[in-house]
Amino acid sequence: MVIVYVVKIGGSLTNNAVNILENLKKSGEKVVIIPGGGNFANVVRNLHENEKINDISAHKLATMCTDVTGTYFSEISGIKTADNLFDAKRILQNESIVIILPSNIILSTDELPCSWEVTSDSFAAYIAKLLNSKTLIIATDVDGIYDKYPEGKLLNTINTKTIKGFTSVDKHLPKLISEYGIKCFVVNGNHPERINNIFKGVVDTYTKITLK
Amino acid sequence: MVIVYVVKIGGSLTNNAVNILENLKKSGEKVVIIPGGGNFANVVRNLHENEKINDISAHKLATMCTDVTGTYFSEISGIKTADNLFDAKRILQNESIVIILPSNIILSTDELPCSWEVTSDSFAAYIAKLLNSKTLIIATDVDGIYDKYPEGKLLNTINTKTIKGFTSVDKHLPKLISEYGIKCFVVNGNHPERINNIFKGVVDTYTKITLK
Numbered sequence: 354m355v356i357v358y359v360v361k362i363g364g365s366l367t368n369n370a371v372n373i374l375e376n377l378k379k380s381g382e383k384v385v386i387i388p389g390g391g392n393f394a395n396v397v398r399n400l401h402e403n404e405k406i407n408d409i410s411a412h413k414l415a416t417m418c419t420d421v422t423g424t425y426f427s428e429i430s431g432i433k434t435a436d437n438l439f440d441a442k443r444i445l446q447n448e449s450i451v452i453i454l455p456s457n458i459i460l461s462t463d464e465l466p467c468s469w470e471v472t473s474d475s476f477a478a479y480i481a482k483l484l485n486s487k488t489l490i491i492a493t494d495v496d497g498i499y500d501k502y503p504e505g506k507l508l509n510t511i512n513t514k515t516i517k518g519f520t521s522v523d524k525h526l527p528k529l530i531s532e533y534g535i536k537c538f539v540v541n542g543n544h545p546e547r548i549n550n551i552f553k554g555v556v557d558t559y560t561k562i563t564l565k
Numbered sequence: 566m567v568i569v570y571v572v573k574i575g576g577s578l579t580n581n582a583v584n585i586l587e588n589l590k591k592s593g594e595k596v597v598i599i600p601g602g603g604n605f606a607n608v609v610r611n612l613h614e615n616e617k618i619n620d621i622s623a624h625k626l627a628t629m630c631t632d633v634t635g636t637y638f639s640e641i642s643g644i645k646t647a648d649n650l651f652d653a654k655r656i657l658q659n660e661s662i663v664i665i666l667p668s669n670i671i672l673s674t675d676e677l678p679c680s681w682e683v684t685s686d687s688f689a690a691y692i693a694k695l696l697n698s699k700t701l702i703i704a705t706d707v708d709g710i711y712d713k714y715p716e717g718k719l720l721n722t723i724n725t726k727t728i729k730g731f732t733s734v735d736k737h738l739p740k741l742i743s744e745y746g747i748k749c750f751v752v753n754g755n756h757p758e759r760i761n762n763i764f765k766g767v768v769d770t771y772t773k774i775t776l777k
Contacts, residue, residue, distance in 0.1 A: 367612075367617075368615075368617070371617075391608070392608040392611075393605055393608050393630070393633070396603070396604040396605050396608065397633075399604075400579075400637065403580075405579075405580070405583075405637075405641065406637065406640055406641065410637070410640035410641070413636060413640065414633055414636055414637055414640070417629075417632065417633045417636060418605070418633060420629065421605070421609075421626055421629045421630060421633065424625060424626055424629060425612065425617075425618065425622070425626055428618055428622035428625065428626070429617065429618065429622070
């Protein structure tokens with residue numbers, strides 16, 4: 354069976370996204386991109402903080418924002434988008450890479466809690482499970498998970514059971530990857546070669562979240 | 566035939582939107598709401614200004630942002646949304662008001678130019694035409710169109726042919742309403758009673774854009 358890697362690209366990487374996407378296209382691996390909500394989701398966060406909307410409305414709007422970021426990624430890279438996994442799999446038969454517009458999938462099944470503890474990191478884990486992918490890569494703008502931040506120590510590995518401190522991933526993620534049995538890597542997307550090294554199993558600067 | 570009013574609510578009215586929407590619900594008129602892009606579209610504007618995306622990509626992303634604002638309006642008001650006019654008309658058979666999520670309509674037919682001169686004001690005019698509505702109300706956060714701004718004089722009427730200066734509407738709008746034969750009012754949404762006075766044909770503080 355073909356191995357599919359799910360790669361979440363955080364909104365914090367917006368300015369460098371074109372390089373990251375080009376690198377993933379060239380990697381030769383089958384890659385499914387999950388976009389973060391980026392600055393669009395920050396607008397929702399402000400509405401929520403100003404008590405204009407409740408948690409459930411914020412979840413819906415923030416989910417729509419991941420579609421806008423995903424469309425942005427597609428516009429700058431030419432990579433095709435899909436808003437359902439049927440179409441995504443069909444695209445992957447002919448291409449190496451596809452961008453998911455998550456809202457249709459996330460709102461269709463509505464299995465994830467509606468809170469700010471659930472962000473596109475959890476969306477990515479959920480979609481990885483639906484795709485039977487066992488490897489999730491979360492690309493963000495820091496080098497991985499630190500024991501504390503700033504001035505903490507970067508952790509090569511951390512267990513889902515003991516994860517805490519400055520995690521740079523959402524709080525719901527450890528529960529999901531543990532339940533789904535998915536290996537998760539947190540990596541600095543501004544160094545795209547590190548993502549390639551995760552594909553190849555080569556040691557580099559990143560954090561692996563282990564299950565046991 | 567039932568008269569349908571198309572009311573565009575600009576993103577600048579986000580903080581007061583719940584009052585405006587409640588007032589429109591109570592007005593007793595058949596109202597179709599077109600949302601602006603608000604702060605979501607400003608994120609797109611920044612990407613465009615930083616040359617991350619071209620005009621066409623910006624148009625697509627900004628169009629998606631009107632859907633997010635429209636969903637926000639729905640979340641705070643309980644008013645139903647529709648992403649096509651078939652469903653919108655069906656909702657209006659039982660309810661007095663509906664919020665359009667514009668991107669599906671605007672991208673489906675792709676009749677409007679892809680530039681920043683075309684914003685949700687033009688979307689609203691276009692959708693008014695499709696609905697055979699002859700009255701478009703643009704609710705914004707200023708009292709209407711001024712001959713100059715700031716410290717200019719508010720104009721009671723202005724002709725599409727001579728419109729210029731501080732218009733507070735997009736540059737493509739005069740062309741569209743002229744072509745479609747639509748009366749357009751620009752009004753301060755922070756005074757919802759002024760919108761009611763437009764419905765009733767009562768003189769109040771607003772600008773009417775005349776066709777001849």
